[in-house]
Amino acid sequence: MNLDKLLNDFQKDLSKTKKSDGLEELRIKYLGRKKGILTKITATIPSLTADERGGVGTKVRKARDRIERLLEEAIRRDKDSREEKIYDVTIFGNKVDHGRLHPISLVIEDIKEIFHYLGFVWTDGPEVESDFYNFQMLNIPPNHPARDTQQTYYIDENTVLRTHTSNMQIRFLKQHKPPIRALFPGRVYRRDMPDATHLPSFYQLEGLLVDKHASMTDLLGVLDFFAKRFFGQQTKVRVYGHHFPYTEPSIEVEVLHPKKGWIEIMGAGMVHPNVLKNVGVDPRKYRGWAFGMGPDRLVMLRYGIEDLRILYSSSNNFLDQF
Amino acid sequence: MKIPISWIKEYVDIKEGLGRLAEDLQFTGTKIEAINTSKGDSTFEFEITPNRPDCLGVIGISREIAAIYNRKLSIPASFSHTDFNPAVPNQKVRFKVLQKELCPNYSLGLISLGNITSSPQWLVERLERSGIRSINAVVDVTNYVMLETGQPMHAFDWNKIKGQITLRESKKDEQIITLDGVERTLPKGAIIIEDEEKIIDLAGLMGARVSETDQNTTTILLQVPIYDPLAIRKTSQAVGLRSEASNRFEKKLDPNAHRYTFERVLELLHNTTSGRLVSPITSVGFPVENKVINVSLALIKDVLGLNLKMGEVTAILERLDFAIKSKDSRNFTLEVPSFRTDINAPIDIVEEVGRLYGFNKFPKTIPLSSQQTDYQGEGNFEINLKYHFALLGLKEIYSSSLLSARLLENSGIKVENCLRVANRLVVDHEYLRPTLFIGLLQAILDNRKSKSRIAFFEFGKVFTKGTQKDGLPLQEAKVAAIFTNYEFRDAKGVLEGVLQKLGITNYKVQASSGSTFLGGTSSSITIGKDSLGIFGDIGRQILERSAIEGETYFFELDLELLKSHTKRKTFTPNLKFPTVKESISMFLPDDKKFEDIAQVIKKSAAENYHTMSLIEDTQISGKRSVLIQIEYFHQNHTLKQTDVEKIRGKILDGLKAIDAQPRIKQ
Numbered sequence: 003m004n005l006d007k008l009l010n011d012f013q014k015d016l017s018k019t020k021k022s023d024g025l026e027e028l029r030i031k032y033l034g035r036k037k038g039i040l041t042k043i044t045a046t047i048p049s050l051t052a053d054e055r056g057g058v059g060t061k062v063r064k065a066r067d068r069i070e071r072l073l074e075e076a077i078r079r080d081k082d083s084r085e086e087k088i089y090d091v092t093i094f095g096n097k098v099d100h101g102r103l104h105p106i107s108l109v110i111e112d113i114k115e116i117f118h119y120l121g122f123v124w125t126d127g128p129e130v131e132s133d134f135y136n137f138q139m140l141n142i143p144p145n146h147p148a149r150d151t152q153q154t155y156y157i158d159e160n161t162v163l164r165t166h167t168s169n170m171q172i173r174f175l176k177q178h179k180p181p182i183r184a185l186f187p188g189r190v191y192r193r194d195m196p197d198a199t200h201l202p203s204f205y206q207l208e209g210l211l212v213d214k215h216a217s218m219t220d221l222l223g224v225l226d227f228f229a230k231r232f233f234g235q236q237t238k239v240r241v242y243g244h245h246f247p248y249t250e251p252s253i254e255v256e257v258l259h260p261k262k263g264w265i266e267i268m269g270a271g272m273v274h275p276n277v278l279k280n281v282g283v284d285p286r287k288y289r290g291w292a293f294g295m296g297p298d299r300l301v302m303l304r305y306g307i308e309d310l311r312i313l314y315s316s317s318n319n320f321l322d323q324f
Numbered sequence: 325m326k327i328p329i330s331w332i333k334e335y336v337d338i339k340e341g342l343g344r345l346a347e348d349l350q351f352t353g354t355k356i357e358a359i360n361t362s363k364g365d366s367t368f369e370f371e372i373t374p375n376r377p378d379c380l381g382v383i384g385i386s387r388e389i390a391a392i393y394n395r396k397l398s399i400p401a402s403f404s405h406t407d408f409n410p411a412v413p414n415q416k417v418r419f420k421v422l423q424k425e426l427c428p429n430y431s432l433g434l435i436s437l438g439n440i441t442s443s444p445q446w447l448v449e450r451l452e453r454s455g456i457r458s459i460n461a462v463v464d465v466t467n468y469v470m471l472e473t474g475q476p477m478h479a480f481d482w483n484k485i486k487g488q489i490t491l492r493e494s495k496k497d498e499q500i501i502t503l504d505g506v507e508r509t510l511p512k513g514a515i516i517i518e519d520e521e522k523i524i525d526l527a528g529l530m531g532a533r534v535s536e537t538d539q540n541t542t543t544i545l546l547q548v549p550i551y552d553p554l555a556i557r558k559t560s561q562a563v564g565l566r567s568e569a570s571n572r573f574e575k576k577l578d579p580n581a582h583r584y585t586f587e588r589v590l591e592l593l594h595n596t597t598s599g600r601l602v603s604p605i606t607s608v609g610f611p612v613e614n615k616v617i618n619v620s621l622a623l624i625k626d627v628l629g630l631n632l633k634m635g636e637v638t639a640i641l642e643r644l645d646f647a648i649k650s651k652d653s654r655n656f657t658l659e660v661p662s663f664r665t666d667i668n669a670p671i672d673i674v675e676e677v678g679r680l681y682g683f684n685k686f687p688k689t690i691p692l693s694s695q696q697t698d699y700q701g702e703g704n705f706e707i708n709l710k711y712h713f714a715l716l717g718l719k720e721i722y723s724s725s726l727l728s729a730r731l732l733e734n735s736g737i738k739v740e741n742c743l744r745v746a747n748r749l750v751v752d753h754e755y756l757r758p759t760l761f762i763g764l765l766q767a768i769l770d771n772r773k774s775k776s777r778i779a780f781f782e783f784g785k786v787f788t789k790g791t792q793k794d795g796l797p798l799q800e801a802k803v804a805a806i807f808t809n810y811e812f813r814d815a816k817g818v819l820e821g822v823l824q825k826l827g828i829t830n831y832k833v834q835a836s837s838g839s840t841f842l843g844g845t846s847s848s849i850t851i852g853k854d855s856l857g858i859f860g861d862i863g864r865q866i867l868e869r870s871a872i873e874g875e876t877y878f879f880e881l882d883l884e885l886l887k888s889h890t891k892r893k894t895f896t897p898n899l900k901f902p903t904v905k906e907s908i909s910m911f912l913p914d915d916k917k918f919e920d921i922a923q924v925i926k927k928s929a930a931e932n933y934h935t936m937s938l939i940e941d942t943q944i945s946g947k948r949s950v951l952i953q954i955e956y957f958h959q960n961h962t963l964k965q966t967d968v969e970k971i972r973g974k975i976l977d978g979l980k981a982i983d984a985q986p987r988i989k990q
Contacts (some may be wrong), residue, residue, distance in 0.1 A: 016972075092737075098716070099854075100715045100777065101713060101715060101716060101718045101720075101779075103711065103714055104719075104720040107707070108718060120693075121693050122692070128796055130756070130787060131796065145558060147574055148374050151374070156745065156746045156747050157745060157746060161795075161797075163726075189725060191726070196753070202724070202726050203724055203726050203753075215626075217628060217689075218683070218686060219628060219629030220691040222683065222689075223690045223691075224691065240351075242350045242351040242353065242684075243351065243683065245374070245376070247375075250675050251675035251683075252680065272627055273669075277668070291626060304694045304699070315726055316771070317770050318719070318774060318778070321719045
């Protein structure tokens, strides 16, 4: 078998081949596993006599290498010469259905992030709480009129569904010696008729700082820091006097909403000395401040949602927007 | 509480516009909910916090305004009207208080009425603007004075009362027909007033019909009391009756206002009906001495964070009618006016200074850091896991943790086992969820029109009946997920993905022996003795009740256990030598699970085992047939054909030993 002729034949065939399928056919014709010309030649080698065999193997291998290289080059040239496809970039992409976090989670994370800069940590505790921790330790004795402002679900005489996460102020202070800075996000309950702004269970987030030096000016500074980071640097904040049994002085905080005007976003104040006393912290040595806000309400303000119930509705139309 | 602004203007000068006034009141703690203007007058609707009953009246509000603007308060002259003596007091009231603590202070006396029975137009209009309907001259005047002073009172028809009058605590189940015609059964501990024959008043809440004033009334017994706030509040809740009077009586009212109030009513009745006093005015427990508090300037400065001077502080307090008794450079002593029952301790004075100074004028500072910020590794466990669920394609929901009995039953859960609130408001929110399943099932239901794959997850607490050591019911944090139009193995893949993310590998998933609330095939996920959670499909019955068509799967895991079993992961480098892939198909005996085969293969291939995957799982002529692909490897060299044959031999022997029937030639 004249391998030089074979290579010549191959080059002639190659020069005639134009399309990429032709190149594949050519590969099969010469190198195909069963009927390839060169494969057949290789198969005859063992039947040759030792004399005949001398150097044939090497020649065959060289021929194969050459053919393979020429084919590869031809394939590359063929690819290069093909035209670039032009896409219509204005068509709709296919919808990718992916997982998402609920906006309440997103907002709580944002709040944590902002307060983490100021050294706050966070934790949660029981939702079914003793009357003692939910009210009495917070300077709200049984039958106190202040209880009217927090419509309460009872399990029994001494057990309530917590009306605020302030129970965590007590629990946290019982476990950690001041100075402390902590956030308490969690689910709370109020015995209210469900409507666009009320639900029997919703989210609240409280913050607490207890230290040797704690003042109203610090509280106001921190709330301003928060509001500007959460709502935007231009946000205007104002506060006014209010009453909570567990803080003294007490304030409520409003931000100026571009469309709605001044809207109340949280309550706050200096921790009442009685509350510190109740958890065994000496109010002559330590002071504190605390604030409480509704992440649900912040979600509604941020995304322009008018009905609280949508947040707890689980419809894809709602969930897919965040 | 509604008050027309014209009424307030009688007692204090107001130069400011209504908007400005409302804002200034709000900043100092008296919130205005609405302003309604009609026919040349405006009505302010106030939201008064429960600590300030002194503001539940026109005088109280006027006093606040006078303090804010540092103006003079000019209240009606009756304050100095103690010289209003009747010509000949000719009748005596015998009034006895059995439990003094129930009514420690009061004024009472008899007033005879002239023949005019209706109120003048100006009074009727003011009442109407304040939201109170005109009834007759006596009732109107008592209502008017209550709105003015904040002090409620009661007028009895003197001719309907027989002999000795007694105020006492009620016994259980005593009965009274109140002014509104309702027959009420009293609890023990209500305050009642009776004469020698009958109960004439459910004190603090509503008078009795038998002693009601009417058009024939000629003489009234006017009683202006301070009651024990707790007794009023408890009774109000027990009998389900709230009134303008009880709302005030259940707060700490000015203990000295009753005398002035009595005189003010007398004056108005004199002016409107020619009424006159026909008995002495009896005032008991009057006057109460004012409280005295010592305050340090340092406390005010430290708590507020303001560098205030003594003079500034005392000037503010004097505007609020606190009398400064003495002061030096550091401390001062003040006398609290009797109407400020909310002021008891120095910290209360701090608030007074702060709110009048104006919180919005405070500088804003950031607290100095006194400690290193704690690392929140553990605190971020939840959010990191939430993000992982989202990466696995699930959407987070927040559902109600208070549920209806119907919803629970529909989801296959017995309500008897659920924690229940004792005072439900609506049936939709009565039981605390014992699992996150119900909310997630509801989410599938909410989206059942969609035929595509849907998966949701939720983090939250679930509740178990009964009490723990801490006296509270068990309330564990869980994470749960639900899948519909998913393949079973895809749902399980998510479960495995979650555990893999946390580095948890030593868990077992075993079919549950009994049935669970899921109603379908369910399984338990365990690590050693810890039960991590459940996984399974939702039974037909539940799906049909909820009108869900597709196969639906669910799992729920305990968050604390996930946290405690989380392990730090170590990286496994690529293998140095190639693996050998091999497929084995086999029939499975009825009593064997995939896990049994997997165990045999792992054990038989031992150190040469790399991975395994289930390629096919079908039924062939009634028998379960599986096709498994296994990869073998060796750490130090490429496996030779002979090695592979040896490993395969061991595997086949192992499989036969558990009665699996491999279909491969050896």
